[in-house]
Amino acid sequence: MVMQTEVRTTTRKPRRKFSILDTIRFIILTIGAIAMLFPLLWMVTIALKGNNDVFKIPPEWFPRELHWSNFVTGTREINFWQTFGNSMFIAVVCTIGQIASSVLVGYGLARLSFPGRKLWFSLFVGSLMLPGFVGMIPLFNLYTSLGWYDSWLPIIVPAFFGNATFSFLYVQYLKTISVSFDEAAKIDGASDFYILMKVLVPMTTPVIMTMVIFSFQGAWNQYLEPLIYIIDPSKWTLSLAMASYKGTYATAWNLFMAADLIYILPMLLIFFFGQKFFMQGLGSVNSASLK
Amino acid sequence: MTVSKKKLRGWAKGYLFILPSIIGFSVFVAYPLLSSIYYALTEWSGYDKPRFVGFDNFKYMFTEDPAFWPSVRATLYFVIMSVPLSLILGLLLAMLLNKSLPGIKWFRTIYYLPTVVPSIATLTLWLFIYQPQYGLANSLLRLLGLPEGTWLTSETTALPSIVLIGLWQVGSGVIIFLSGLQSVPQELYEAAEVDGAVRWRMALHITIPMITPILFLQLILGIIGAFQAFNQVQVLTGGGPNFSTSLLNFKIYNDAFNGRMFGYSIAEVWVLFVIIMIFTALTYRYSNRFVYYESDNSK
Numbered sequence: 001m002v003m004q005t006e007v008r009t010t011t012r013k014p015r016r017k018f019s020i021l022d023t024i025r026f027i028i029l030t031i032g033a034i035a036m037l038f039p040l041l042w043m044v045t046i047a048l049k050g051n052n053d054v055f056k057i058p059p060e061w062f063p064r065e066l067h068w069s070n071f072v073t074g075t076r077e078i079n080f081w082q083t084f085g086n087s088m089f090i091a092v093v094c095t096i097g098q099i100a101s102s103v104l105v106g107y108g109l110a111r112l113s114f115p116g117r118k119l120w121f122s123l124f125v126g127s128l129m130l131p132g133f134v135g136m137i138p139l140f141n142l143y144t145s146l147g148w149y150d151s152w153l154p155i156i157v158p159a160f161f162g163n164a165t166f167s168f169l170y171v172q173y174l175k176t177i178s179v180s181f182d183e184a185a186k187i188d189g190a191s192d193f194y195i196l197m198k199v200l201v202p203m204t205t206p207v208i209m210t211m212v213i214f215s216f217q218g219a220w221n222q223y224l225e226p227l228i229y230i231i232d233p234s235k236w237t238l239s240l241a242m243a244s245y246k247g248t249y250a251t252a253w254n255l256f257m258a259a260d261l262i263y264i265l266p267m268l269l270i271f272f273f274g275q276k277f278f279m280q281g282l283g284s285v286n287s288a289s290l291k
Numbered sequence: 292m293t294v295s296k297k298k299l300r301g302w303a304k305g306y307l308f309i310l311p312s313i314i315g316f317s318v319f320v321a322y323p324l325l326s327s328i329y330y331a332l333t334e335w336s337g338y339d340k341p342r343f344v345g346f347d348n349f350k351y352m353f354t355e356d357p358a359f360w361p362s363v364r365a366t367l368y369f370v371i372m373s374v375p376l377s378l379i380l381g382l383l384l385a386m387l388l389n390k391s392l393p394g395i396k397w398f399r400t401i402y403y404l405p406t407v408v409p410s411i412a413t414l415t416l417w418l419f420i421y422q423p424q425y426g427l428a429n430s431l432l433r434l435l436g437l438p439e440g441t442w443l444t445s446e447t448t449a450l451p452s453i454v455l456i457g458l459w460q461v462g463s464g465v466i467i468f469l470s471g472l473q474s475v476p477q478e479l480y481e482a483a484e485v486d487g488a489v490r491w492r493m494a495l496h497i498t499i500p501m502i503t504p505i506l507f508l509q510l511i512l513g514i515i516g517a518f519q520a521f522n523q524v525q526v527l528t529g530g531g532p533n534f535s536t537s538l539l540n541f542k543i544y545n546d547a548f549n550g551r552m553f554g555y556s557i558a559e560v561w562v563l564f565v566i567i568m569i570f571t572a573l574t575y576r577y578s579n580r581f582v583y584y585e586s587d588n589s590k
Contacts, residue, residue, distance in 0.1 A: 026392055032402070033397075036462075037401060039416060039417070040408070042420070043416055046419070057425070058430070058434070059430045101312070101315075104311060105309045105311055108308025109308075112301070112304060112305035114302040114304075114306060120313065124312055127320045130324070131518065131519050131563070131564060131567055132519065133519060133540055133543060133560060133563075134324055134327065134560055136543075136560070137553050137556060139319065141553070142323075144337075158319050161311045162312030164312070167312060192304060192308070217407075220409060223522050227525070238411075239410070239411040243525070246418060246526070253419055256415070257419070260415055263409060264407075264412050267408065268407060271407040278403070278407075279466055282466045282467050
């Protein structure tokens with residue numbers, strides 16, 4: 001199976017321009033697309049409304065005047081930008097840790113031979129099937145006894161010890177690259193680390209980009225770990241802040257929606273600029289895991 | 292048997308590369324898993340030392356805890372509702388999005404878009420959507436002249452409302468199925484066309500069998516994921532009304548970090564774990580026979 005199943009448009013045969021079936025398909029897809037977009041569009045209109053316009057019955061579907069200042073007021077009141085910075089820092093560090101460790105581990109598993117390689121590989125992959133919450137409480141106890149409670153360490157440190165999904169993905173991807181590249185470099189006297197960094201990593205940028213995107217998304221979205229470990233509001237992540245301020249903002253939906261939109265924004269930007277990698281990534285996760 | 296020094300160094304190098312994951316696996320997977328076997332049999336608040344109590348936790352869980360069985364019921368209901376619905380919807384949308392059409396790229400982007408929205412942003416958004424007076428859901432129903440819905444406020448509709456949010460984020464499943472559909476060899480369709488097969492028969496006899504491995508994998512992962520749902524309950528309902536949305540994972544969190552019953556919640560973790568294993572095993576047993584593996588694909 002091809003690793004990067006790129007989402008392409010299938011052209012089966014030159015056909016009549018637009019059959020009845022295609023028209024039906026188009027109509028169903030349009031209705032579905034409206035349903036998908038509607039909540040987000042509603043969110044944008046609320047975010048732009050004045051304080052009292054939110055609670056009008058019947059509702060105004062379009063705001064009479066656009067209150068762009070909501071984006072300023074909405075983010076001022078809850079210490080938003082500090083929290084935003086916290087989330088960004090955590091997400092970037094976690095991404096670096098996960099990618100670096102997973103690439104190393106992936107290389108070891110795919111390219112080096114040593115006894116127990118298969119066993120470790122199946123243990124790592126098997127751990128993916130294990131529900132995440134199984135370790136929650138003993139790990140909480142461990143981190144607390146290390147004095148990591150109310151800090152970012154329980155979130156950041158594990159990222160540097162390999163991510164089973166990403167290592168697995170990298171192993172599968174490396175398998176599609178001929179070992180002759182490694183051997184050529186080895187004859188020239190290159191070390192394994194050099195081969196990995198200078199030969200293989202440049203050849204595997206598509207899969208690494210995919211991993212970066214999904215790693216960042218995972219870190220940006222995570223909620224349970226921050227909820228358990230971080231108490232001090234100045235250390236909160238955005239997911240924590242938005243979840244707790246939903247009550248504070250019960251009467252100011254417009255401000256909440258404005259802040260929520262800025263919370264979404266980094267993911268939207270990544271999505272629009274890295275759409276190819278999202279699509280490729282889901283495809284390759286898919287075909288890799290079926291091998 | 293002696294191993295040459297060179298070989299030993301090669302082995303050491305291999306272990307050096309995979310060391311991060313060995314440590315990660317031991318500390319973050321094996322240690323908590325094994326230690327929790329013991330903790331499940333203790334009374335432990337998290338502050339004091341665990342006190343061994345045998346199977347008391349399980350006895351209390353099965354016979355006395357008023358929230359346990361309603362939580363099991365809610366969890367099973369949630370899994371049985373959400374997993375098949377998102378699989379079927381995802382597959383249908385993927386089939387609709389598979390072949391070319393004007394604006395097909397836009398459609399794919401739009402269907403994927405909701406999955407990019409962070410979980411907490413999604414849930415807080417839907418909290419407002421479901422708000423009875425001013426929320427989008429009831430506003431739309433009123434606009435269409437339909438009776439208002441109770442959404443998160445009633446025992447019967449709260450859990451389905453949570454499932455609906457999951458369906459809004461069906462996009463990643465759609466893309467996964469789509470990539471599966473596109474890897475179905477075109478020759479199969481061409482051959483079928485020569486034989487005069489009609490479209491829906493091709494779908495039934497070629498497309499579906501060819502993507503059963505993906506369907507199966509998504510089913511298993513979907514089950515494991517759905518059993519672990521937590522954010523929805525924590526943000527939207529807090530388990531209510533009347534335990535109707537008290538999913539087990541939420542109850543576990545709540546018992547541990549609000550009730551300070553670490554030992555007891557670890558016992559609950561094990562019960563949930565066993566339920567997941569039983570579900571996965573049953574799924575494996577009964578659906579694997581429908582899964583079609585290309586014989587030349589076994590590398």
